[in-house]
Amino acid sequence: MESNVILLTAEGYEELVNELNNLKSVIRKEIAGKIKIALAFGDISENSEYDEAKNEQAHVEKRITKLEMMLKHAKIIEEHKQKGTVGLGAKVIIKDIEFDEVMEYNLVGSAEADPFKGKISNVSPLGKTLMGKKIGDIIEVDSPAGENIKYEILDV
CATH class of the missing domain: 3.10.50.30 (Transcription elongation factor, GreA/GreB, C-terminal domain)
Structure with a gap:
């Protein structure tokens, strides 16, 4: 197995897909709105709202990149079928x-x-x-x- 393979259950894969979709479609828009509002305050050199929004944006973009990489290298763990023996997915x-x-x-x-x-x-x-x-x-x-x-x- 490749070393960069990410093992996930089907449920775990779905959770990551949902998180990624939420970050891209909802959270990005919320942060863009915060940045727009902060810019309306004027001078950004001493604007804590702007700095905070930009930091939040950087954090979200980093998480999006990480999730995309994880999903790209994901391998779904098959449902554990060997009854009575512990294995991945059990x-x-x-x-x-x-x-x-x-x-x-x-x-x-x-x-x-x-x-x-x-x-x-x-x-x-x-x-x-x-x-x-x-x-x-x-x-x-x-x-x-x-x-x-x-x-x-x-x-x-």
Whole structure:
């Protein structure tokens, strides 16, 4: 696989397409309006509204460029079909053995990872350890604090 390939689920791809369309069709127009209003204030050398709008415009254009590049190199992850085995695109339910806490994650490519939304990357310590494991397996993952955390895979 090429190193510049961006792995995305179909849902993640669609989210990026929607974000890109929103930035191009809505946000760009809003910023252009802010710049126009700021220019009406006159001297732009000391115009904080103008500076702020131009900075926002630069940020949006950078994001548009990044999204276009990601979508250009995107490879859609096929729906994970190997029932009972963890793979890219799989939904995994695990239990922290020490704290008896159950968590649910979707295993996605790094570009789509968002732990706060339950999406972990296949290259993260937990994601990497989960890959290829089966229901009932006990795994150990190094925590940032340096100790190992044990999880049991409850469902895939």
